Amino acid sequence: MPLSRVISDGRKGRRKVKMSDAKSGGGREREHRIEKLEKIRELGIDPYPYRFQRTHSIAGTIENREQLIAGEVRLAVAGRIMSVRGHGHTAFGHIKDDTGTIQFYIRDDQLDEHEFGLFKLLDVGDIVGLWGVLFTTRSGELTVRVANLELLAKSIRPLPEKFHGLQDKELRYRHRYVDLIVNDEVMKVFRMRSKILETMRQFLLGNNFLEVETPILQPLYGGAMARPFVTRHNALDMDLYLRIADELYLKRLIVGGMERVFEFSKDFRNEGMDRSHNPEFTMLECYAAYWDYNDMMGFVEEMFSTLATEVCGTTDIQFGEHSIDLSPPWRRLTFFEALHEVAGEDLRASGEGRLEEIARSREIDLEGISGRTALLDTIFSELVEPALIQPTFITDYPLELSPLAKIHRADRGLVERFEPYIAGFEVGNAFSELNDPLDQRARFEAQAELRKAGLQDAHPVDDDYIRALEYGMPPTGGIGIGVDRVVMLLTGATSIRDVILFPQMRPEEGRDGA
RNA sequence: GGGCCGCUAGCUCAUCAGGUAGAGCACCUGCCUUUUAAGCAGGUGGUACCAGGUUCGAGUCCUGGGCGGCUCACCA
Numbered sequence: 001m002p003l004s005r006v007i008s009d010g011r012k013g014r015r016k017v018k019m020s021d022a023k024s025g026g027g028r029e030r031e032h033r034i035e036k037l038e039k040i041r042e043l044g045i046d047p048y049p050y051r052f053q054r055t056h057s058i059a060g061t062i063e064n065r066e067q068l069i070a071g072e073v074r075l076a077v078a079g080r081i082m083s084v085r086g087h088g089h090t091a092f093g094h095i096k097d098d099t100g101t102i103q104f105y106i107r108d109d110q111l112d113e114h115e116f117g118l119f120k121l122l123d124v125g126d127i128v129g130l131w132g133v134l135f136t137t138r139s140g141e142l143t144v145r146v147a148n149l150e151l152l153a154k155s156i157r158p159l160p161e162k163f164h165g166l167q168d169k170e171l172r173y174r175h176r177y178v179d180l181i182v183n184d185e186v187m188k189v190f191r192m193r194s195k196i197l198e199t200m201r202q203f204l205l206g207n208n209f210l211e212v213e214t215p216i217l218q219p220l221y222g223g224a225m226a227r228p229f230v231t232r233h234n235a236l237d238m239d240l241y242l243r244i245a246d247e248l249y250l251k252r253l254i255v256g257g258m259e260r261v262f263e264f265s266k267d268f269r270n271e272g273m274d275r276s277h278n279p280e281f282t283m284l285e286c287y288a289a290y291w292d293y294n295d296m297m298g299f300v301e302e303m304f305s306t307l308a309t310e311v312c313g314t315t316d317i318q319f320g321e322h323s324i325d326l327s328p329p330w331r332r333l334t335f336f337e338a339l340h341e342v343a344g345e346d347l348r349a350s351g352e353g354r355l356e357e358i359a360r361s362r363e364i365d366l367e368g369i370s371g372r373t374a375l376l377d378t379i380f381s382e383l384v385e386p387a388l389i390q391p392t393f394i395t396d397y398p399l400e401l402s403p404l405a406k407i408h409r410a411d412r413g414l415v416e417r418f419e420p421y422i423a424g425f426e427v428g429n430a431f432s433e434l435n436d437p438l439d440q441r442a443r444f445e446a447q448a449e450l451r452k453a454g455l456q457d458a459h460p461v462d463d464d465y466i467r468a469l470e471y472g473m474p475p476t477g478g479i480g481i482g483v484d485r486v487v488m489l490l491t492g493a494t495s496i497r498d499v500i501l502f503p504q505m506r507p508e509e510g511r512d513g514a
Numbered sequence: 515g516g517g518c519c520g521c522u523a524g525c526u527c528a529u530c531a532g533g534u535a536g537a538g539c540a541c542c543u544g545c546c547u548u549u550u551a552a553g554c555a556g557g558u559g560g561u562a563c564c565a566g567g568u569u570c571g572a573g574u575c576c577u578g579g580g581c582g583g584c585u586c587a588c589c590a
Contacts, residue, residue: 027523027524027540027541027559027560028524028541028542028558028559029524029540029541029542029559030524032541032542033541083550083551085549085550085552085553086546086549086552087546087547087548087549087552087553088545088546088547089546089547090546090547090548090549091547091549092548092549092550092552093549093550094550103549103550105548105549107547107548108547109547123541124540135548137548137549137550138548138549139548139549139550141548141549141550143548143549157524158524158525158540158541159524159525159540160524160525160526160539160540161524161525161526161538161539161540162525162539162540162551163525163526163538163539163551164525164526164527164538164539165525165526166525166526167525167526168521168525168526168582168583169582169583170521170581170582170583171525171582173582174582182525224590225589225590226589226590227589269589269590271588271589271590272515272587272588272589274585274589275584275585277589277590365586365587381590426590429590457589457590505581505582506580506581506582507581508581
């Protein structure tokens, strides 16, 4: 009896699970298939053999079709049966591997009896290996004429319907393997994701960055304003945090003399979930000694135009209704300049009263918002952000928002920080990194005060990080890039769940009741 | 957390005002040696998310719960 069934027995509010692992899941068809599985075994055939030697991928077969047909080459391909059209003594169907789909043609007078008997016990969804030569059908389709076939894995669960496929988003996320089998565009998105990561990595390695790995389990979290997940280490008898950022570790490495480092960091933030937030997500952070944030801006422009060129073949990409030009240089605008544009006046010196007036006149909801910084931030995200469609660097933020960034060289009230915006998304966050240990301690202590005042997301003081800075960190430019959002941008996905293979979901069986 | 919407066969969906659930695909049986949403004939398949309630009778109405989608808020 399946474990899930045992656990759920007697539990109130149990949800019926579609395609469950219970015996009823998959309906009668699953039982038919298990019967066929037994018959296959009775024929002395192992329905789950150990390997298969392919001569060609399906894409390779299609690519070399002329030589393969002309030479009457006996080839071996393998894949999942996606359709079968039986005609008594013959059958057509398609198999699919991860390079493509090809038709096969099988007829009983060209196989030994044994093998055609096996074929009759196969189903859509089974994984097979086929040997044969290529030909073109009357209707012009490239087809493998099967001379021999081998079952490589029996599928006992039916695939979704061939025409509509799997639509239900819940099932698509929960049973991503099925989604990948039947929805080709899903496979395409995740191939692009891989390509994006690879291009980023190559770009960084090509610029002499060193790829490193830093702890996910941290005794003290930091590097961002967010609530962490807490976990427990039994042997040490202590709580640990899942990292919310790897920033403070990477800068320790800069102190240690690694002059350019990066990490693809799985980060975890214990907050709400929506179209652009998953509790675990991927951040690319990179730090370069002797750079400031201006150097980093140039680097980011280069990286994104390289990405778009490698992945999409052009720096002009389409996202929803927007055409976006990622080629450098990008527009650069300070935080207060951007506000000036939308508010029609310089807000740099405006008091709380004036900021509230402006917000109200634009019908911005100010519930729970108090203080000048929060007002500025709110006005910015309501009025400025949505309009930042073409790539734009917003620079020089108010000091209060950025405890890890260096004071602006020309203005003590600002920090040297920028955020790249594309299609209204904030895709990163970068600073001239604060390397004055005494200033850093003062900033941490200011955060600690905010924490005491009830701001849970404020930074805890990280004494070891300050000690590292006390040994001396060179001037450094750093950035964190939200990789999932970049993937959304380049694939046109409108939900982060469409670029994460297994997005966080509540368990199918529902929450544990009393 | 709020609002709206959804949950019916393996999948995609019907079921007008409450009367004991239906189609297509898939599956099973038979026929069919170049088909391709193959075709023809016949057939199987349901705890209508769960639990209560109203009613002679509930997929349908009411209450509570579960899961999801969209959206707003919170949150970087």
